[in-house]
Amino acid sequence: MAVTETEQKTVQKELTLNMGPQHPSTHGVLRLVLDLQGETVVGVDPRPGYLHRGIEKLMEYRTYHQIIPITDRLEYISCMNNNLGYVVAVEKLASISVPERAQFIRTLTAELGRLSAHLVWLGTHALDIGAMTVCLYALRERELLLDLFEMATGARQTVSYARIGGVRNDLPRDFFDKCYEFVDLFPKRLTEYDTLIRENRIWLRRTKGIGVMTAEDAVNYGLTGGTLRGSGVDYDLRKAEPYAAYDKVDFDVPLGKNGDVYDRYIVRLEEMRQSNRIIRQCLDKMQPGPVMTDDPRYAVPEKTQVMQNMESLAHQFVLMSKWAPMPKGEVYSATEAPKGELGFYIVSDGSGKPYRIKIRAPSYVNLSAFPKMVTGHMMADVVACIGTIDIVLGECDR
Amino acid sequence: MDPVQIAKMIEEKFPDQVLGTVTHAGQVGVMLQKDGIVDVCQYLRDEPSLKMDHLADLTAVDYSTYPDDEGPRFEAVYNMISTVYRHRMRLKVRLPEEGPRIASVSSVWQTANWHERETYDLLGIVFDGHPDLRRILMPEDWEGHPLRKEYPLKGY
Numbered sequence: 001m002a003v004t005e006t007e008q009k010t011v012q013k014e015l016t017l018n019m020g021p022q023h024p025s026t027h028g029v030l031r032l033v034l035d036l037q038g039e040t041v042v043g044v045d046p047r048p049g050y051l052h053r054g055i056e057k058l059m060e061y062r063t064y065h066q067i068i069p070i071t072d073r074l075e076y077i078s079c080m081n082n083n084l085g086y087v088v089a090v091e092k093l094a095s096i097s098v099p100e101r102a103q104f105i106r107t108l109t110a111e112l113g114r115l116s117a118h119l120v121w122l123g124t125h126a127l128d129i130g131a132m133t134v135c136l137y138a139l140r141e142r143e144l145l146l147d148l149f150e151m152a153t154g155a156r157q158t159v160s161y162a163r164i165g166g167v168r169n170d171l172p173r174d175f176f177d178k179c180y181e182f183v184d185l186f187p188k189r190l191t192e193y194d195t196l197i198r199e200n201r202i203w204l205r206r207t208k209g210i211g212v213m214t215a216e217d218a219v220n221y222g223l224t225g226g227t228l229r230g231s232g233v234d235y236d237l238r239k240a241e242p243y244a245a246y247d248k249v250d251f252d253v254p255l256g257k258n259g260d261v262y263d264r265y266i267v268r269l270e271e272m273r274q275s276n277r278i279i280r281q282c283l284d285k286m287q288p289g290p291v292m293t294d295d296p297r298y299a300v301p302e303k304t305q306v307m308q309n310m311e312s313l314a315h316q317f318v319l320m321s322k323w324a325p326m327p328k329g330e331v332y333s334a335t336e337a338p339k340g341e342l343g344f345y346i347v348s349d350g351s352g353k354p355y356r357i358k359i360r361a362p363s364y365v366n367l368s369a370f371p372k373m374v375t376g377h378m379m380a381d382v383v384a385c386i387g388t389i390d391i392v393l394g395e396c397d398r
Numbered sequence: 399m400d401p402v403q404i405a406k407m408i409e410e411k412f413p414d415q416v417l418g419t420v421t422h423a424g425q426v427g428v429m430l431q432k433d434g435i436v437d438v439c440q441y442l443r444d445e446p447s448l449k450m451d452h453l454a455d456l457t458a459v460d461y462s463t464y465p466d467d468e469g470p471r472f473e474a475v476y477n478m479i480s481t482v483y484r485h486r487m488r489l490k491v492r493l494p495e496e497g498p499r500i501a502s503v504s505s506v507w508q509t510a511n512w513h514e515r516e517t518y519d520l521l522g523i524v525f526d527g528h529p530d531l532r533r534i535l536m537p538e539d540w541e542g543h544p545l546r547k548e549y550p551l552k553g554y
Binding site for chain 1: 453455465481486534
């Protein structure tokens, strides 16, 4: 049917559409100002900041120890990884050594955290594109992970588990049985979700060739994590600068080719398989031993000691109220969080409180490439692209 | 490559720009004059043996209450890494209290765009030549820059 003159005029007129901050597909409180020509996106202006809580400012007023629970509130669906990223940075600043068992526990819990983040990503991403079943399945498995967190830490979401110099407590004995059960079960479940969408015609049409980033662009825009590796750039901090026990476990870094939404889906799905492999190796390789550093300046005494021993009580009191003096200087430390490079730049003035902390949040940086990804695509692809950069606003806005 | 060696390369290439180096925990930071920042960044990105293609982080620090600090008040900090060679480097540039301005490096790395907007928003550093220097985390009509040290934690 021929297009009438009035229709043509309507199509040519540019429309500015405000999407969010309250919108189910923006994964939180992201606001996008879209310039549309008909249904085609010709310009996007992301407006983050609706969840800005001044976390960096808050951190300047807390001791190094008191900051750990604040890091839970960054990327609140995989708190384990945030805790780890922060304590690794502090340990680098003060050259604190961490016992091997604690390193394995950290690797194990960080990978469990990665799985829990990727499952939320898979569920919501599929839900945005219209595959509701996957979401229900993914959240079912995430429930098992949260049960594991509860066993290990007492909390399901905001765990605050890592400590400067180790972890808060050793894993309980029944954790291992449950965790083995999980790693046996999970690959089968993963295949199950995969068969739902990998070759699904609607899924392919919605994701192939959408939101393409070339390798060069991806690096230039500072993308990291699965968003970068979907474009085929082999950059994973677990391999590039191994921390915790990542140098003692064997895993592959999956890479995409085309840098589109579909490839990033494949990469993250494969990443979950690799995480499962890492978890199994950690369970197998873990040896008995202490889970807190023996450095008396920074080691928080065990609770039983605090109850019985005057020195431990006094030491704990000092550490909890003002922490220990830290070396003067500055450090930038980055870890591979589920969304990408989670960096902490810490400036220390020698006191028990950091002088300045800058959090390099992967979601924030990945979001900055969003206009590049989505311009020229259809309105409906906007939600596919939000899903693919895997954004969590708690971390983006800080 | 060893960060000390990279720092040496920068010093040889830009002898009048480099003010010194600081090392802590094996990480090297090169202190620079503020005029040369774009040239140094361009060099670090394009030099085939360095290839600092990934600007990991860009921020600033307000040193006004730092004990025994005598330099100008602000410091812009650039943390970068090469995704090919995996070596890191940090550049530091001191900026004065009155009208802190520095040239934008968003022409070198696209990712600097949002980092610079954030630094402008929270610390009030102006990046000359930035394509779109607006507030990003705080509301558009906000007054003040929250990460400056005189800005109170609460009760503003």
